[in-house]
Amino acid sequence: MDLAIILDSNLSKSLHQQLYEQLRQAILSGRLAPGERIPSTRFLAKSLSISRFTVTTSYEQLLSEGYLETVKGAGTFVCQQIPDNLIELKPIECIEKSNASSIKLSQYGKTLADIENVPRISEPKLQINFRYGTPALSEFPIKIWRRLLSRYCNASFNWLDYSQEPNGYQPLREAIKRYLARCRAVNCEPEQILITNGTQQALDLILRLLIEPRETIAIENPGYLSARIIFETQQAQILPVSVDSSGLLVKELANQTEKNVRLVYVTPSHQFPTGAILSLPRRLELLNWAQQNGALIIEDDYDSEFRYGEKPIPALQGLDTSDSVLYIGTFSKVLFPSLRIGYLVLPRSLVAIFARAKWLSDRHLPILEQQALTDFIESGYLERHIRKMRSIYNQRRQTLVKAIKKHFGKRAQILGEKAGIHVMVRFKSSLSDEEIIKSAAKVGIGMMSAKPHYLTAHSRCEFIFGYGELTETQLTEGIRKLAEIMFR
Amino acid sequence: MDLAIILDSNLSKSLHQQLYEQLRQAILSGRLAPGERIPSTRFLAKSLSISRFTVTTSYEQLLSEGYLETVKGAGTFVCQQIPDNLIELKPIECIEKSNASSIKLSQYGKTLADIENVPRISEPKLQINFRYGTPALSEFPIKIWRRLLSRYCNASFNWLDYSQEPNGYQPLREAIKRYLARCRAVNCEPEQILITNGTQQALDLILRLLIEPRETIAIENPGYLSARIIFETQQAQILPVSVDSSGLLVKELANQTEKNVRLVYVTPSHQFPTGAILSLPRRLELLNWAQQNGALIIEDDYDSEFRYGEKPIPALQGLDTSDSVLYIGTFSKVLFPSLRIGYLVLPRSLVAIFARAKWLSDRHLPILEQQALTDFIESGYLERHIRKMRSIYNQRRQTLVKAIKKHFGKRAQILGEKAGIHVMVRFKSSLSDEEIIKSAAKVGIGMMSAKPHYLTAHSRCEFIFGYGELTETQLTEGIRKLAEIMFR
Numbered sequence A, B: 001m002d003l004a005i006i007l008d009s010n011l012s013k014s015l016h017q018q019l020y021e022q023l024r025q026a027i028l029s030g031r032l033a034p035g036e037r038i039p040s041t042r043f044l045a046k047s048l049s050i051s052r053f054t055v056t057t058s059y060e061q062l063l064s065e066g067y068l069e070t071v072k073g074a075g076t077f078v079c080q081q082i083p084d085n086l087i088e089l090k091p092i093e094c095i096e097k098s099n100a101s102s103i104k105l106s107q108y109g110k111t112l113a114d115i116e117n118v119p120r121i122s123e124p125k126l127q128i129n130f131r132y133g134t135p136a137l138s139e140f141p142i143k144i145w146r147r148l149l150s151r152y153c154n155a156s157f158n159w160l161d162y163s164q165e166p167n168g169y170q171p172l173r174e175a176i177k178r179y180l181a182r183c184r185a186v187n188c189e190p191e192q193i194l195i196t197n198g199t200q201q202a203l204d205l206i207l208r209l210l211i212e213p214r215e216t217i218a219i220e221n222p223g224y225l226s227a228r229i230i231f232e233t234q235q236a237q238i239l240p241v242s243v244d245s246s247g248l249l250v251k252e253l254a255n256q257t258e259k260n261v262r263l264v265y266v267t268p269s270h271q272f273p274t275g276a277i278l279s280l281p282r283r284l285e286l287l288n289w290a291q292q293n294g295a296l297i298i299e300d301d302y303d304s305e306f307r308y309g310e311k312p313i314p315a316l317q318g319l320d321t322s323d324s325v326l327y328i329g330t331f332s333k334v335l336f337p338s339l340r341i342g343y344l345v346l347p348r349s350l351v352a353i354f355a356r357a358k359w360l361s362d363r364h365l366p367i368l369e370q371q372a373l374t375d376f377i378e379s380g381y382l383e384r385h386i387r388k389m390r391s392i393y394n395q396r397r398q399t400l401v402k403a404i405k406k407h408f409g410k411r412a413q414i415l416g417e418k419a420g421i422h423v424m425v426r427f428k429s430s431l432s433d434e435e436i437i438k439s440a441a442k443v444g445i446g447m448m449s450a451k452p453h454y455l456t457a458h459s460r461c462e463f464i465f466g467y468g469e470l471t472e473t474q475l476t477e478g479i480r481k482l483a484e485i486m487f488r
Helices: A015-028 A043-046 A053-066 A109-112 A142-155 A170-186 A197-211 A225-233 A248-255 A278-291 A346-363 A369-377 A381-411 A434-441 A472-486 B013-028 B041-048 B054-063 B107-114 B140-157 B170-184 B198-210 B223-233 B250-254 B280-293 B348-362 B367-378 B379-410 B433-442 B472-486
Strands: A068-071 A075-078 A193-196 A216-221 A237-245 A261-266 A298-299 A327-331 A342-345 A412-415 A422-427 A460-465 B068-071 B075-078 B193-196 B216-221 B235-245 B260-264 B296-300 B323-328 B342-345 B414-416 B422-427 B462-464
Touching: A015 A053, A043 A053, A053 A068, A053 A109, A109 A225, A109 B198, A109 B348, A142 A369, A142 B140, A170 A193, A170 A327, A170 A342, A193 A346, A193 B170, A197 A327, A197 A346, A216 A225, A216 A278, A225 A237, A237 A248, A248 A278, A261 A278, A278 A298, A278 A327, A298 B223, A298 B280, A327 B462, A346 B107, A346 B198, A369 A381, A381 A412, A381 A422, A381 A472, A434 A472, A460 B223, A460 B348, B013 B054, B041 B216, B054 B068, B075 B260, B107 B223, B140 B367, B140 B422, B170 B193, B170 B323, B170 B342, B170 B367, B170 B379, B193 B198, B198 B223, B198 B260, B198 B296, B198 B323, B198 B348, B198 B462, B216 B223, B235 B296, B250 B280, B260 B280, B280 B296, B280 B367, B296 B348, B367 B379, B379 B414, B379 B422, B379 B472, B433 B472
Parallel strands: A216 A237, A216 A261, A261 A298, A298 A327, B216 B235, B216 B260, B260 B296, B296 B323
Antiparallel strands: A068 A075, A193 A342, A327 A342, A412 A422, A422 A460, B068 B075, B193 B342, B323 B342, B414 B422, B422 B462
16 A cells, blocks of 8 residues: 655655654545555555654654554554544535536537436436336346356456457457347448447447537437437437327428438337337338438437337348448347447448547447357347347236226327337326326336427327336336326 | 348238248348358247248248258258358458548548547557557456456346446445545545546546637647547647656746647656656646646546655645646556546536536446456455556566666667656667567567657657566567667
């Protein structure tokens, strides 16, 4: 342990007095915490190039004043019982609030600071939370995962070094290519794949590299708020385009040629939040429109793995013939979110610049997890896990839908139940969204209004029901209680 | 396994013909790879909602034409022996080159594409590589690391979910705070620490949030190239400031008031690449200048843990009284680079906006590694490892210095050997840097010129010698061979 201490033999103050004062200050300011061990006199003397006597004198003074204490055979420690009023605790400003800094921010920083509705990071713990986004984590085959991590952690020292592949571990890109070809009809070479820290980084890189302030991005309305916020921080013009039960209304988009749309953001497998599946004719129409207008499409395929009884429709990427699609996938939903691994399938002409941008933003992803994930995919665990989860989610989905129908009947319309791990529900109710959320929270139920995902005025009383992490009992019970509240 | 296939019963073509053609196309385009198993007829029929007879008919045609083969008891597979000339392999453009895309890039994208000297990502394998940056990986206590990962991987399912802390795992921030207080005299609360994907992301976030195009950033000359490239991509004006044996010449900076410098980037513990340690008077002078001019200081403390016989000088951050310093640290040098964990200590007023930016860029770091690292620090393994490595590096450093003195004598001047894991050497030689690098590579020796780190004309023949990952034999042998080449 080093203690960064500056002694100056030119000062009139003695060295042991200087040392005493600096140690005392370190203890009072909390730099040295109560109970923390401090270096031996011998060690400190050597490291500061002063006599051991000087150190001993300072320590003795601190011991006699109660700042330090010795434990026989264990060493010298900062005293546990320093009165609280001696320690100068500096209060920390609320960190969730936007800053009122004297430090000048960039335009990006200012825009970011001004955004009102960054989705809440910290959430209250509720008994039954119908929040969207979390898969059934307790079903994750954690023992297999641990075994794979252990295997690679042991295998060699090579993986500890920097990777020479900013775009991601080559075998992982090959595994993802094969997986996407088999399951999503995505047509690409491993070289077109960029491994990212989740969907979020994929979106961020796309916006940074391709969009200038005031250029227009079309998004689904309602649409995924976290994507929209990234577009807003990049100061893009946002053009909302309506969705119906077949997904994005491409005609509405095509009618606005004067808007000069550079990019369209879509969630075709399970539109967020309405759950609509973009029909094949609409897909072809969208691709055609993009080609005609030289626009790009961001295809966010966030939970396409979960479909119930529907035939898979090929990804836009696989139908595309003009390099118009940037395809985003993630392991957050099929495996677990804190893995932080997603991927971006790029048109060939963008591969080099994205690899550069990734290298300059944060070099590359941790390698150990990429190795484990490669094995997880190649050994068939991924597809096995997806099949298992599809069946579990299907059960939960049916339970949820049944409960809503039973307790709400015609007062609830369920949307988008054919895929994914959430549905959207339109309620007939005289209560406001806020009133419903508040009353629900009182009985331990977490509700997620669809409102923040709308860019324009919308029909009240639409809620997103994530069912991925809730048991069938919780789902039934949650809906029953909710009905009680809403029709009390 | 899903095969994304579209069948249209409205077409005149029969369903089995459509299926046959699409499977054949998938095989020919490589979407289905040779040797890959395809779904059973029953599974595929169910998943496409068609009769099993239709699937069987298509499979039989593909079997008879040699696209598929059956293995008794195992299933149906894509044939291993499809002639290569049948498969349409699309060539991949060189991805290392900057792009000549028809897709319009943003200003950031264009600037990035135009940068000439992005440090090489892929390096030729050489027997003895004096490259800078890699620690002695084989000394890393990998068994302890594996045990810690295993422990947390097993402990619960909680960590699999999204973190509610974009700024990093709270116990890790507390452990880093204590470590920094003890060893670097950095004075902060855990709330001021942002865990980042290495130094690179810390720099990238600072630039994005604080710097507008054409604002001025002062950097050491010579100075760390990777940092400068980030500044350039953000289109900052770069002001080079000279360094001498006491580090940055603050007077030179102070004389340029008309430049309106917003930010200074320094490496005070071991200036990169000269190895100078910024003296205490210069530190105080720099802090004073920053305070007077309302400028910020980025203190990149990339390998401060390794000092040989020098007293530690407190970090600028700990000496600062006016919230002018953004302190960057990393575990890439003390642990291993592919961990991708670094940290940024922020002035309090910037904490909230940086947490937002991190959340929007990529949410947060993987949690498992953060947990393991916390334990690694708190159980004393980190400081034990640093002590061990300091002693190993000290040996290597002495061996390197001795070898250079022996073989080069007065024809080499060694700089910056008092800290870090590299030295810089000024050679007297009639050869150009390029000639030396070329001849050295021929005998298996990798050399790193200091030239790219200079912004202005510089003295020729300066090289960076990283000694972290080289054994004493390699060091002696490498220098001996080098002398042979240079004085042949």
